[in-house]
Amino acid sequence: MVEYLARGEAPRTLPLDALTDEERARLSAPRPRWAGLGLDRPRIMGILNVTPDSFSDGGAFDGADRAQAHARVMQADGAAMLDIGGESTRPGAVTVPVEDEIARTAPVIAALRAAGVALPISIDTRKAPVAEAALAAGATAVNDVSAMHYDPAMAEVVAARAAPVVLMHTQGGPETMQDDPRYDDVLLDVHDHLAAQVAAAEVAGIPRDRIMVDPGVGFGKTVAHNLALLARLSLFHNLGCAVLLGASRKGFVGRIGGAAEPRARMPGSVAVALAGAAQGVHMLRVHDVAETVQALALWQAVTTGEAP
Known part of the structure; x- marks a missing residue:
């Protein structure tokens, strides 16, 4: 069976043979490898913020030595790749100058590579010059929270470097995105926005098999919007791309789970990650790598009846 969604209509269930x-x-073909990783099971992207002001771990890992130590921990805990960001995109955050963002990220990436860290690394940035510098320093992929909308030059950089890219949905910038987010139909609005950005990426020379999509939980969305997206994450397989979920320690996890402090939101974050895995999400972007890896191992064992 397949669920059919249309604007202004209640969801309908159709037989599978109604589809071409x-x-x-x-919807369901196996996705090709992305950034060198097989996507036959959920993969973990470990978050490494080298910022002084990120909402959860600001200042904890800035600087090459601390970043390298944390990268080693996440690698040992089972992260399949690392996501390095030098600009906080929490609600209310201000834009970081390009030069500052490059100075925070490119040297850390270069130091990780020099130290023998071989995991794929994505650069979490909206800015083409930051992505260019990071890729030159040894990054593998680009994770753009604006879906290459913020900086028109981003598509050219990604295409020229043949880099894998994550296209994430957001409504507005970090400064204002949580002021009063509104949608006609949050599921279909987010889906259609990402469909348009995927199509634009293809026109720019980025093939669909190098694109991963992220519905952007927590970015320009209320709690109700987030829950609507999470309830039907499987919709985003319709884009024909791998799907990433990044809900780790987000504000809605704290509000629903009663955890005001972001670092106390691990259990709720793991619960959301497992809900995403159950809907076929290919990549989970998380702060708490060891806990999520353990939970996934048990979820997979219970689901398949076989221990990994």
Whole structure:
């Protein structure tokens, strides 16, 4: 069976043979490797913020030595890749100058590579010059929270470098995105925005098999919007791309779970990660790598009846 969603209509359930072969493949065909990683099971992207002001761990890992030590811990804990960011995109955050963002990120990436860290690394940035510097320093992929909308030059950099890219949905910038977010239909609005950005990326020379999509939980969305997206995450397989979920320690986890302090939101974050895995999410972007890896191992064992 397949659920059919349309604007202004209640969800309908249709038999699978109502779909064309192309539609079935778009929804459920195995995704090719991305950034060198097989996507036959959920993979963990460990968050490494080298910022002084990120909402959860600001200042904890800035500087090459502390970043390298934390990267080693996440690698040992089971992270499949690292996501390094030099600009906080928490609600209310201000834009960081390009030069400062490069100075925070490129040397850390270069130091990790020099130290023998071989995991794929994504650079979490909206800015083309930051992405260019990070890729030159040894980054593998680009994670753009604006879906390459903030900086028109980003698509050219990603295409020229043949880099994998994450396109994330957001409504507005960090300064204002949580002021009063509104949607006609949050599921279909986010889906259609990402569909348009994927199409634009293809026109720019970035093939679909190098694109991962992220519905942007917590970015320009209320608690109700977040829950609507999480309830039907599987919709985003319709884009024919791998899907990433980044809900770790987000504000809605704290509000629902009664955890005001971001670092106390690990259990709720793991619960959301497992809900995403159950809907076929390919990549989970998390702060708490060891806990999420353990939870996934048990979830997979219970689901398949086989221990890993």
